[in-house]
Amino acid sequence: MKIKRRVFNLVFKSKVIRAFELIQNYSKVAKMYNLNRKTVRLWVNQRNNIQNLNTKISRFHVKYSRPILYEDLESEINDWVNKSRSDGVCISGKMIKIKALELSEKYGLNLKASAGWLSRFLKRKNLVLRRVTSCGRSLPHNHLEIINDFIKKCYDNLTGRTKEQIYNMDETAIYLDSPENYTYDVRGTKRVVSTTSGNEHTRLSIAFCASANGTKLPLVILVPRKTPFKDFDPPANVVLVYKPSSTFDAETFKTHFVQRVFLPHILQRSQKKPLMYFDNAPCHKSPITTDFMSDLNIDYEFIPPRHTNLVQPADVSWFKSIKKSYKDRWVEWYLNDSKSFTKNNNLKSPGFVKVICWLSDIWSNFDTN
Structure with a gap:
């Protein structure tokens, strides 16, 4: 050898x-x-x-770098990018090139704003393309004052109540298919395909609710179909609602969450004047909901608009962990579980029943701390 x-x-x-x-x-x-x-x-x-x-x-072996011909112009473009991003504006490469051409014309320069120039400009200014992780309106200018006032109000609401009497609830969507948004592939591949069952837009709407002491109430899951599943008894911590649109409106929320889940829970514990924290969804603020809860002597407070991702427990502490656990279950199913296929040999989704059982198990094992 x-x-x-x-x-x-x-x-x-x-x-x-x-x-x-x-x-x-x-x-x-x-x-x-x-x-x-x-x-x-x-x-x-x-x-x-x-x-x-x-x-x-x-x-x-001295590294060669091209001279920067329009340093002042590039500094102005960089300031514009930073200002735009601080305002939450999404900036694309095309927008940067358009801005560069506008400024070049304004100052009588000869910048061509080519793809090569853009690449070098991004490298010089330490700018990279990032995936958007959060969408929505920007916070109001006095958001710190709003948050402090809300927290003070929360402390005031503790007077005469135990943690067991204070609740937060919110709805979220879970999709039958949960593929990754990124994948490893050979460099230069033009078409990056993700094979799914085609149900990445088929969703279940779920209402999660828990008290401040960690007591978890049953899930209310809206299934987008008219007829019930055959030979399927949902887990004890799940209330199923068959609704083609799979969205919570005021009547659905009142009937299936307040009447079927929340009211039996507080009556069983003989709770007086429980307090529920909501976001500002229309189904929560509707008179159908608020009048009904007032009649039942249930107090409620609304999270300040545009601040739910900062102060609402469901958004801050629950949903990220729950959705990560769901994605882990989906990946495990995709890699290792037996799967069904259509006549044309297309992959079928895990199915509503399996997903409901996953969600029940995830919520049961969710860390109350």
């Missing part, structure tokens, strides 16, 4: 020579760098030649 020779560059040899100058022991240096003792001694004896060669090569 042919033994492959090891090749060492001048940088490595210089490193070994510096180690010997510090330690002054051929054997120890050879052991440090997994070398033969004779090799180390040879390099040390040739140190002057090696260091001179290293200096000459580094002198000729």
Whole structure:
């Protein structure tokens, strides 16, 4: 068997020579760098030649960078990008090139705003393309004051109540297919395909509710179909509602959450004047809901608009963890579980029943802390 020779560059040899100058022991240096003792001694004896060669090569390998012809213009574009991003505006490469051409014309310059210029400009200004992680309106200018007032109000609402009497509820959507938005593929691939069952837009709407002491109420799950499932008894912590639109309106919310879930829960515990925190969804603020809850002597408070992602427990603490657990279940199913296929050999989704059981299990095991 042919033994492959090891090749060492001048940088490595210089490193070994510096180690010997510090330690002054051929054997120890050879052991440090997994070398033969004779090799180390040879390099040390040739140190002057090696260091001179290293200096000459580094002198000729100077990285070339193009001169910046329009530095002031690029600084103005960069300020515009930073200002736009601070306002939440999405900036594309095309927008940057259009802005560059506008400023070039304004100042009588000859910038062409080519793809190459854009690439170098982004590198110079440390700008990269990022995926948007949050959409919505910006916070009001006095948002800190609003948050402080809301927190103070929450403390005031604790008077005469235990944590068991304070609740938060919110709805979210779970999609039957939950594929990744990114995938590893061969560099240069033009068409990056994600094979799914075609149900990445088929959703269940779920209402989650829990008290401040960690008591979890049953889930209310809206299934987008008219007829009930055959031979399926939902788990004990799930209330199923068959509704083609799969959206919570005021009547659905009142009937299936307040009447079927929340009211039995507080009656069983003989709770007086419980307090529910809602966001500002229309089904929560509708008189159908608020009048009904007032008649039942249930107090309610609304999270300040546009602040739910900052102060509502469901948004801050629950949903990210729940959806991550759901994606883990979906990936495990996709990789390892037995699957069904259509007549045309297309993959079928996990199905509503399996997804409902996953959600029941995830909510049961959700950490109350």
